[in-house]
Amino acid sequence: MTDTPPECTHWIGAERRYCRALERLRPYLPGLRCPAHTPAALQGRPEPVPGPGWPATAWTTPSPQSASALFDQRAIASGKRRAAAHTYRTARDAVRATPTRTDTQ
Structure with a gap:
């Protein structure tokens, strides 16, 4: 059984191939992406700055x-x-x- 490392899953249509970069990958809804193929990079926007995340009480609010x-x-x-x-x-x-x-x- 071969264990393949994670790779960028972006399809480069002009070259008819997947990117398959192996470094600095991040998970997105479409799959793992390298910095050149993140959704923001594909739209020509800068990457969003990471925020503080969800508040500590986000999932402990009382239910109606x-x-x-x-x-x-x-x-x-x-x-x-x-x-x-x-x-x-x-x-x-x-x-x-x-x-x-x-x-x-």
Whole structure:
């Protein structure tokens, strides 16, 4: 089994061949590219400056699903959303137990 090193996968149409450069490769959506064949270089633009990356909390933000659960319970409890009888009773009891804005003032 031969282990081929990674190479630039840009197709040079005028020469009817792949670039196949082996040094300073970077991954892009079209594949590995050398500095001469990056998407920015092909468009005649300078390479973008690397930024700080994603913030540390980018994937830990709370989901709006938890807020929508209350609305689902209220829709089930009011009969506007179909549910099994035991689910209806559970949701109705949960909505009754949830304080409203007027209760907390």
